[in-house]
Amino acid sequence: MNQDALSRELALRIGLAARALPDTDAKRLLAVLADCTGMPMTESQLANIDLATLKAAGQGEFAKVADDVLQQALDILKNTASEKILPAVQPYEEGEMPNSVRIACASDDAIHVNGHFGGCTWFMVYQVNSEEARLIDIRATDIPAGLVVDDKNIYRAEQIQDCKVVYVASVGGPAAAKIVKLGIHPMRLEAVASLADIISQLQQVMAGSPPPWLAKAMGIEVSERFKFDREAVG
Template identity: 25%
Template sequence: MLHIAFASTDEVHVNTHFGAAERFVIYDVSPGVAELVGVGEFASAVMKGENKDKKLPVGTVYTPGPEMAAKPGELDKPPEDKVVAKLDFLKDCAAVYAASIGTSSIKRLMAAGIQPVIVDNNHEIVDLLNEVSLALSCGGLSWVDKAKARFLAGGKSPDRFDRMEREGWHGSDDGHALHHLMTSEDDLV
């Protein structure tokens, strides 16, 4: 199971810049199912810099890779307050999706082992959850493959996702949002 976070004002769409996000929703995602497990609220932050209003075209997804990793000593200066609290809240997440993420925050997220993913504004969260579910089952997203490998290296059973699916795992019935997701390309039909 991977924890995935989304910068969202409405818990339905990714519609906020990472640094300016006042709310993150976190889902536990396994093949075929995602459960809302947390919502973090943050103080309003004023955005600055030349890319503060930058948005990706509709349908675009950008996943920063190793080329964005921090150089030695680059993160030695204290990070901005607005990012520290968010990094602490997201520390157990494999990835965070946002409508935009500044270079400094990308480097801090990657240094914390959290994959930043930038998507077009108002991208539906359930579509992204389906994408992650499908990647957990079939592969296809390199960051999901890496996160799954780290998860398994942490002592988790390698067949855990398959076993959960066979057992018909549906998560808790405590009122949290639960989405049944795709696990194969046959589900697209």
């Protein structure tokens, strides 16, 4: 799974954030961050660190650093700075992953499913089966200059028309209807979660007993899958 790829991006951001701080190398920053989150460090723990926590952490290691400098480092860490770090896209050939589905996740930071369908910066597109998940594309949602689009949400849905599911932090009713019309299943999360968590949740469902529509999307014969359940029900 892309747990490794994700921590590579995190390592890169920690390195860049350290560079934004005076006389700080990645090791020093990592020690302070580990004091806030414990190890292993997860993206959601990191997302919870605010300025005050960072200042107090590591017995006030960064207490004397100016607020705006620290905030800049935090923005880099959380990938909310204007220059964002994007994970590497992996190659994928059609049919390479058996019983897989393609999903899109609305994201503003390339770390979490935190985007509104109609407003997110990217759709992170993954090919997922129960054993593997591959980031195969990162699709920007900007409408190209000069292109006239009647309906922004239809345009956005068309960008991910090859996906079976789209995970969003929020989506409006009419937009959801347009997504469904294109054969994509919208999934609104109750709370913001990291891309890695969402994918591992989906993989658990895929490995267990997926609902019929998902089994169909995975290319599994529903009758095979649920024969026993149905017999049990009568």
